[in-house]
Amino acid sequence: MKYSYLLFDCDRTLLDFNSAMKGAITKLLLKYGVPEVTDEMVSFYDAWNNSLWDQLEAGLITKEELVYARFPVVCSRYGITYPGKGKMESDYILFLSEGHEPMPDALDVVKKLSEKYKLFIVSNGFIEVQERRVTESGLRPYLCGSFISEEIGFSKPDPRFFEESLKQIGDFDKSKYLIIGDSMSADIQGGVNFGIDTCLISKKKPEGYDYEPTYVVGELTELLKGEIL
Ligand SMILES: [Mg+2]
Known part of the structure; x- marks a missing residue:
């Protein structure tokens, strides 16, 4: 067996972040007096939030700046x-933590893989939100643990995020690790920076990057076919 440890990204890899985000921003805007929440509002927030996460991953802003930049603009x-600072932010975190829809086939794939490999979550996010979602999604019984950036103190793609995770796992043989995720900038770049193999979940081949994933699969079920693992 090529790998012993599979490091799974959480959002848009195992859990349906879009559905959680849509539920959370809808509940939030309704609570703060918007009479009807439209798709345009959800898309606007999504794009704005993604641009902030990109800036965080690029090291341009801090986690705290991200948190407090989200809602004044909306x-x-x-x-x-x-x-004022804190109210919408904490409501949003609560609403987001309530969304835990798995991605298609995620539970089945994780269950089968857990019979052969040690599975961990590696996620950029907030402890309170991610831990609750992972538990309520039903993934927890198949995992050996989860590493959340807020807890680790660094975010993917920073190699220190992975160094700390491996320290906690207790095995520093990088050849035994594979990171699986949907994000080139966080998951694949993170794995490449740290020196472990990477698997991108994507319907199309990534273009325009100066690094590439070890593998690309169109969907999670391809991990069960045995060509990679
Ligand atoms: Mg992701």
């Missing part, structure tokens, strides 16, 4: 009075 666009 409020001014939709005529909500921003209630």
